Amino acid sequence: MAIKKISGCIGCGECVLSCPTDVLRIGDNGKAEICWPEECQLCHLCRMYCPVDAITIDPEKSIPVIISWG
Amino acid sequence: MPQTPPELTTRDFFLRAAAVFAGFPVLFMLIKGVFSGRNAYLEIFSLITITAWCLVPGQFYWFPGNRFLPLHLRSWTLARYHMVIGTLLVLLLCSHPFLLLLPKLFEYGISPQEAFFTMISTPHAGVISGIISWLLLATLGGTAWFRKLLPLRYHVWRQLHGILAFLVLICGLHHVLFLGRHITPLITVIFILFALAAAGMMVRRWFDIIPHAKPGRLPPSEGNTDRLKKQGHQPEKKEAENEF
Numbered sequence: 001m002a003i004k005k006i007s008g009c010i011g012c013g014e015c016v017l018s019c020p021t022d023v024l025r026i027g028d029n030g031k032a033e034i035c036w037p038e039e040c041q042l043c044h045l046c047r048m049y050c051p052v053d054a055i056t057i058d059p060e061k062s063i064p065v066i067i068s069w070g
Numbered sequence: 071m072p073q074t075p076p077e078l079t080t081r082d083f084f085l086r087a088a089a090v091f092a093g094f095p096v097l098f099m100l101i102k103g104v105f106s107g108r109n110a111y112l113e114i115f116s117l118i119t120i121t122a123w124c125l126v127p128g129q130f131y132w133f134p135g136n137r138f139l140p141l142h143l144r145s146w147t148l149a150r151y152h153m154v155i156g157t158l159l160v161l162l163l164c165s166h167p168f169l170l171l172l173p174k175l176f177e178y179g180i181s182p183q184e185a186f187f188t189m190i191s192t193p194h195a196g197v198i199s200g201i202i203s204w205l206l207l208a209t210l211g212g213t214a215w216f217r218k219l220l221p222l223r224y225h226v227w228r229q230l231h232g233i234l235a236f237l238v239l240i241c242g243l244h245h246v247l248f249l250g251r252h253i254t255p256l257i258t259v260i261f262i263l264f265a266l267a268a269a270g271m272m273v274r275r276w277f278d279i280i281p282h283a284k285p286g287r288l289p290p291s292e293g294n295t296d297r298l299k300k301q302g303h304q305p306e307k308k309e310a311e312n313e314f
Binding site for chain 1: 108112170171173177178179180184185186188189192194196197249250251252
């Protein structure tokens with residue numbers, strides 16, 4: 001599980017849309033929740049697309065973000 | 071034998087006020103762990119924002135209408151303290167939604183403009199109360215800075231200032247409790263107590279629910295005569311004895 005915690009979520013759903021493996025879903029409380037943690041591929045897209053930086057990726061389990069240059 | 075209130079210098083007052091209103095959140099954040107995995111900028115930014123929010127109830131205490139503090143401090147010192155802290159708070163709290171987006175300029179992913187639009191267009195209770203409190207805070211700051219340009223008498227403006235501050239407190243508290251990142255049950259209780267104390271002080275001042283002790287001049291003890299000595303004035307002992 002790479003997502004350490006979600007705090008300060010405003011429930012915009014950007015992380016849900018950006019996650020390629022459906023790890024995150026909007027819960028009953030209107031905020032993002034981790035549904036399938038084992039599916040996380042450490043792509044960091046949820047963190048990068050969160051407008052309020054609510055998602056914290058565990059630095060111990062994280063790997064550098066791979067960015068293509070062309 | 072009349073009891074004299076404790077003497078307080080401006081420096082003492084500043085340190086005590088900072089310890090009470092800003093010291094608590096820093097303490098609890100340190101207990102909880104300030105650096106919880108996000109980058110240092112966001113954590114320091116959170117710490118400053120929380121400290122600023124905690125000083126908001128304090129503004130209800132150190133304002134010139136307080137009848138207790140002028141016993142210890144000059145009214146002008148108190149008013150200046152209120153103005154300086156208030157200006158800092160308005161600037162910090164009004165800029166915090168934008169400062170939150172600053173790292174987006176240097177990261178891949180969502181752009182700052184898009185993030186801002188997404189943020190303000192999300193129909194979340196905490197976001198709505200945040201927008202309302204931002205508008206109220208900006209109005210509060212604007213009407214305070216440009217008070218002399220407004221076609222209002224001072225007493226009317228003071229009422230308006232108080233009402234706006236009260237609304238900022240309520241909406242801001244809702245926003246903090248719903249969207250605060252470092253909110254724990256203990257911090258929630260502290261914030262609510264701070265807000266209740268601030269509201270209580272304001273209601274007490276407005277309606278005179280609890281009778282105040284009328285302020286009187288302090289006897290010329292050593293601490294209180296410091297500023298008089300600096301001005302080259304020596305109070306006479308007989309005058310002080312006659313007052314009490």
